[in-house]
Amino acid sequence: MIPSLFLSHGSPYIAIETTEYTRFLDQLGSRYQPKAIVIFTAHWEAQTLTISSMDEIYDTIYDFGGFPELLSLTYPARGSKVVAEMVRSRFETAGISAAFDTERGLDHGTWTLLRRIYPEANIPVVQLSVHPFLPAEEQLRIGEALYGLGEEDILVIGSGATVHNLRQVRFGAQDTDAWASAFDDWLIERISSGAREDIAAYMELAPDAARAVPRPEHFVPLLLALGSGGPAATGTVLHRSYDHGNLSYLAVEF
Numbered sequence: 540m541i542p543s544l545f546l547s548h549g550s551p552y553i554a555i556e557t558t559e560y561t562r563f564l565d566q567l568g569s570r571y572q573p574k575a576i577v578i579f580t581a582h583w584e585a586q587t588l589t590i591s592s593m594d595e596i597y598d599t600i601y602d603f604g605g606f607p608e609l610l611s612l613t614y615p616a617r618g619s620k621v622v623a624e625m626v627r628s629r630f631e632t633a634g635i636s637a638a639f640d641t642e643r644g645l646d647h648g649t650w651t652l653l654r655r656i657y658p659e660a661n662i663p664v665v666q667l668s669v670h671p672f673l674p675a676e677e678q679l680r681i682g683e684a685l686y687g688l689g690e691e692d693i694l695v696i697g698s699g700a701t702v703h704n705l706r707q708v709r710f711g712a713q714d715t716d717a718w719a720s721a722f723d724d725w726l727i728e729r730i731s732s733g734a735r736e737d738i739a740a741y742m743e744l745a746p747d748a749a750r751a752v753p754r755p756e757h758f759v760p761l762l763l764a765l766g767s768g769g770p771a772a773t774g775t776v777l778h779r780s781y782d783h784g785n786l787s788y789l790a791v792e793f
Contacts, residue, residue: 541571541689543682545764545774545791546652547700548581549782551606554651560788563778564655567790573694575622575663577685579764580648581699581757585668588630588637588681592623597664598644614650619663622693626665626685633684648698669763671756675739678759682766695767697760701726702751702787709784719785722751730765730774730791738765751787761791768793 546564553561582602583589591597599613623639630637645653649666673681685695702719709716725745729737739762742748752758765772778790 541573541692541694543685543689543695543697543764543767543793545697545699545761545789545793547788547790548648548652548698549700549703549786549788551603551609551647551651554609554612554647554654558782559780560778560782561655563790564652567777568656571694572692573662574692575619575665576653576657576694576696577622577626577665577667577688578649578653578696578698579667579669579760580646581669581760582646582648583643583666583668584671584756586670588635588670589640589668590623590626590637591618591643591664591666592620592639593618593641594620599650600644600646602646612654614645614654614660616645616653616660616662616664619665622663622665625688626667629684629688630681633680635681635684652696652698669756669759671754671759673759675741675762678762679735679739679766682763682768683770685767686769688767695764697762697764697767699757699760700787701758701761701789702785703757704750704753704785706753707750707784708786712784714784715781716785718747718750719781719787721746722748723779723787723789727776727779727789731776733771733773735765738762764791765793
């Protein structure tokens with residue numbers, strides 16, 4: 540069975556740079572051989588849960604500014620209407636409304652990761668939106684609707700970041716801010732023990748939560764990935780590092 544994953548995507552430069560994290564990503568694909576990938580991305584927000592549904596090659600979306608070196612990169616993966624319908628059916632069974640999108644390309648929350656993990660772009664991809672402002676319990680429920688896809692060799696990924704406050708980054712810093720480490724320490728302890736109620740209440744319970752998560756769109760993919768690991772899932776940290784003082788690169792397997 541293929542587990543679900545939470546992967547940080549941080550700076551778009553992970554598509555081309557060599558760091559401790561990108562070296563980890565370059566090796567990650569050897570752990571799993573999925574027949575399809577279903578990925579929630581923090582860079583696609585929608586009030587109604589939306590599922591990409593196409594069989595064609597996706598356009599590559601450059602949804603960022605200030606990274607001219609990346610504008611020539613593409614990730615020519617195909618979609619899968621069959622897998623998209625499988626996902627929609629699971630949401631319907633769980634009483635969760637979902638819609639199809641037949642035009643949107645892959646944003647950088649998806650393609651910067653996948654071009655490192657599966658550079659051949661030969662695995663069908665189904666991209667999903669996030670609604671940042673749903674309660675944490677509902678995010679977990681959305682993820683749980685996809686529990687079991689791993690038994691069908693489908694890899695579910697939540698792409699976001701745990702500590703993601705661009706106003707706090709210190710470009711070029713080699714040390715890690717104590718507040719960023721403290722937030723991730725708290726989170727990892729509860730992920731490892733399966734303390735879902737605490738994780739769902741992270742804004743009230745975790746140290747420096749408002750500083751680490753000034754807006755929840757990058758955090759909710761963690762909840763979605765945790766949910767898709769199943770109602771009793773615990774997490775195993777596969778990688779942890781930081782860039783620019785506090786930009787967290789955390790990878791967790793559920």
